[in-house]
Amino acid sequence: GEDVEQSLFLSVREGDSSVINCTYTDSSSTYLYWYKQEPGAGLQLLTYIFSNMDMKQDQRLTVLLNKKDKHLSLRIADTQTGDSAIYFCAESLYSGNTPLVFGKGTRLSVIA
Amino acid sequence: EAGVAQSPRYKIIEKRQSVAFWCNPISGHATLYWYQQILGQGPKLLIQFQNNGVVDDSQLPKDRFSAERLKGVDSTLKIQPAKLEDSAVYLCASSLEFEGVAFFGQGTRLTVV
DSSP: OOEHHHSSSEEETTSSSSEEEEEOOOEEEEEEEEEEOTTTOOOOEEEEEETOSSSSETTTTEEETTTTTTTEEEEEHHHHHGGGGEEEEEEEEETTOOEEEEOOEEEEEEEO | OOEEEEOOOOEOTTTTTEEEEEEOTTTOOOEEEEEEEEEEEEEEEEHHHHHTTEEEEEEEEETTOOOOOGGOOOOOEESSSSGGGGEEEEEEEESSSSOOEEOOOOEEEHHHH
């Protein structure tokens, strides 16, 4: 079955690194995504990784994928107050007709 | 490139009333999704279109919800009659290919009182 789990809250100091973790259950997942949602806004795609990759880096963002443990993480370097938001992990299954399955989101609070 | 457009941004209705939401996907995107996001939760799929055909509507409460995508471009989602538990943000998303990267609109926040 499909299930995506995330911790609900994370608090970090400005300038520190943030690490948001996610676990998923379906080994058929081919794409894994991180979306950011600011208050009152829609979902902004941050980055995604194909299941045949272990790591992807994009400026301050680093995504790590451990397929054996079905664990995905998002590291934000030099976290800023503007990074405060809810971060959603999502998986997409290559089964021909299954769209994104989201976790409940991790609320990141950045303390100045 | 213009993003996914949704309207209205906010809507307040009384229970048992009807409401409709509109979505215009990114130009050329064949796949369109409607998600429901209840406060404190992640988005959950309501319906997925590929061009103007329905791919997945298994999570759509068909006794009160309906959706259409005429001509494979714009889409409307309707609720009739609304219940209190329908209060949520309704998000539209589109992707270029089947199971490609999905881009989301700003959402419509519905409050049923």
